[in-house]
Amino acid sequence: xxxYSNKYIFIFSTVMVIIVATLLTFVSESLQPxxxxxxxxxxxxxxxxxVGLSGGVDKAKNKNQFVEEKYAGNxxxxxxxxxxxxxxxxxxxxxxxLKEELRKAPEERKLPVFxxxxxxxxxxxxxxxQGKGLWGPIWGYISFQPDMSTVYGATFSDAKETPGLxxxxxxxxxxxxxxxxxxxxxxxxxxxxxxxxxxxxxGNPHAVDAIxxxxxxxxxxxxxxxxxxxxxxxxxxxxxx
Amino acid sequence: MFSSKNLKLLRDPLGDSNPITVxxxxxxxALAVTVKLENSVVMAISVxxxxxxxxxxxxxxxxxxxxxxxxxxxxVVISTMVILVDEILQAYAYDVSKxxxxxxxxxxxxxxxxxxxxxxxxxxxxxPAFLDGIGNAAGYGIILIIVAFFRELLGSGTIxxxxxxxxxxxxxxxxxxxxxxxxxxxxxxxxxxxIWVQRSRNKNLIESK
Numbered sequence: 001x002x003x004y005s006n007k008y009i010f011i012f013s014t015v016m017v018i019i020v021a022t023l024l025t026f027v028s029e030s031l032q033p034x035x036x037x038x039x040x041x042x043x044x045x046x047x048x049x050x051v052g053l054s055g056g057v058d059k060a061k062n063k064n065q066f067v068e069e070k071y072a073g074n075x076x077x078x079x080x081x082x083x084x085x086x087x088x089x090x091x092x093x094x095x096x097x098l099k100e101e102l103r104k105a106p107e108e109r110k111l112p113v114f115x116x117x118x119x120x121x122x123x124x125x126x127x128x129x130q131g132k133g134l135w136g137p138i139w140g141y142i143s144f145q146p147d148m149s150t151v152y153g154a155t156f157s158d159a160k161e162t163p164g165l166x167x168x169x170x171x172x173x174x175x176x177x178x179x180x181x182x183x184x185x186x187x188x189x190x191x192x193x194x195x196x197x198x199x200x201x202x203g204n205p206h207a208v209d210a211i212x213x214x215x216x217x218x219x220x221x222x223x224x225x226x227x228x229x230x231x232x233x234x235x236x237x238x239x240x241x
Numbered sequence: 242m243f244s245s246k247n248l249k250l251l252r253d254p255l256g257d258s259n260p261i262t263v264x265x266x267x268x269x270x271a272l273a274v275t276v277k278l279e280n281s282v283v284m285a286i287s288v289x290x291x292x293x294x295x296x297x298x299x300x301x302x303x304x305x306x307x308x309x310x311x312x313x314x315x316x317v318v319i320s321t322m323v324i325l326v327d328e329i330l331q332a333y334a335y336d337v338s339k340x341x342x343x344x345x346x347x348x349x350x351x352x353x354x355x356x357x358x359x360x361x362x363x364x365x366x367x368x369p370a371f372l373d374g375i376g377n378a379a380g381y382g383i384i385l386i387i388v389a390f391f392r393e394l395l396g397s398g399t400i401x402x403x404x405x406x407x408x409x410x411x412x413x414x415x416x417x418x419x420x421x422x423x424x425x426x427x428x429x430x431x432x433x434x435x436i437w438v439q440r441s442r443n444k445n446l447i448e449s450k
Contacts, residue, residue: 004307004308004309008307009307009309009310012305012306012307012310013310013313016314016317017317020317020321023321023325024321024324024325027325027328027329028328031328031329031331031332034332034333035328035331035332035335038331038332038335042335042339159339162423163276163277163423164276164396164397164420164423165420165423213420
């Protein structure tokens with residue numbers, strides 16, 4: 001075997017590292033706009049999905065363009081509120097990262113709200129959700145009828161939940177259950193929506209069926225709903241009146 | 242270019258020297274990404290791209306790599322390729338990259354890659370190294386796809402997301418999906434069955450006592 005001097009090894013390593021670093025920086029920089037666009041379109045698609053407007057996206061020739069057009073045509077308003085339900089002027093709702101906001105003290109949080117106007121002129125309120133599953137973050141969007149209590153639609157996504165178990169929260173059959181559930185009871189108390197095992201969810205206006213085998217993810221989802229919707233409680237009550 | 246010796250490099254890993262069933266390398270990811278057929282196919286293609294290119298790169302550098310730091314050099318090459326694949330997936334196949342998220346990164350730790358670089362690319366010319374990479378990745382991929390086929394069919398009742406069992410009306414007869422097929426241990430059992438079948442057909446693979 002040929003032997004190499006230490007000097008050669010040092011030079012070899014340095015040159016290799018510089019080449020690799022340059023290559024990766026270049027690729028990362030040149031692909032970044034595409035990646036950011038994908039993330040943005042994904043967010044818009046999630047918002048559309050929560051009001052049941054994502055149909056046809058799989059068949060669309062240009063997914064990005066399809067989503068952008070649908071979003072621009074249907075999501076008529078977006079605003080930022082604080083924990084007391086007061087609208088914060090001059091802030092953009094879309095770029096807000098809910099994950100970072102949830103780390104702040106409740107009074108400092110900037111909470112985004114999106115409004116979808118149906119063809120009949122009904123205003124559907126969409127709010128984002130962010131929480132923890134078993135292995136990593138879970139997130140989603142939930143939308144409410146103008147009574148600010150009845151769920152119009154919901155969508156959830158996950159990054160690392162177990163496929164076939166916890167990851168089922170991203171499936172239609174689970175999300176469909178949320179439609180028509182209410183987050184305020186008859187005496188106007190905030191109840192959120194519980195995720196219950198077995199058939200306990202049936203007939204209960206404030207609960208849905210959990211995923212069997214996905215208990216921790218289901219519990220995480222329940223906590224996410226009550227934590228995130230809790231932030232909007234005052235806004236919902238104000239808006240209802 | 243495609244001499245019998247070179248073709249052997251492509252063919253052998255598919256059968257008698259299969260990286261998973263015979264060399265028992267890369268088992269870890271075979272357990273992780275085989276819940277759905279689609280993920281397995283993308284994983285197989287990604288591994289193929291990374292392995293073929295890394296093999297060629299290492300083979301081109303084989304006379305310049307100091308033996309004392311060769312493992313690090315191999316790792317740097319593999320990691321670079323993996324990051325490139327990940328970045329490209331994120332930019333052009335975002336939906337797939339979301340599903341594979343962590344697993345693409347885990348290609349770095351796939352033993353097949355290090356194994357082939359060490360055993361083959363360091364001592365061979367680029368073209369055979371390229372074929373060796375394609376062959377081994379295909380051998381790996383084919384097992385992944387077989388395992389995923391059974392796990393997705395029996396675990397979720399679908400093939401490539403298409404609800405086969407539902408269309409056949411199997412659920413009406415009281416059939417239930419086997420939730421255990423979705424969990425990693427059943428991938429190991431499936432791989433075990435494939436190894437058993439392969440060895441019972443080819444007695445040469447059985448170690449002498």
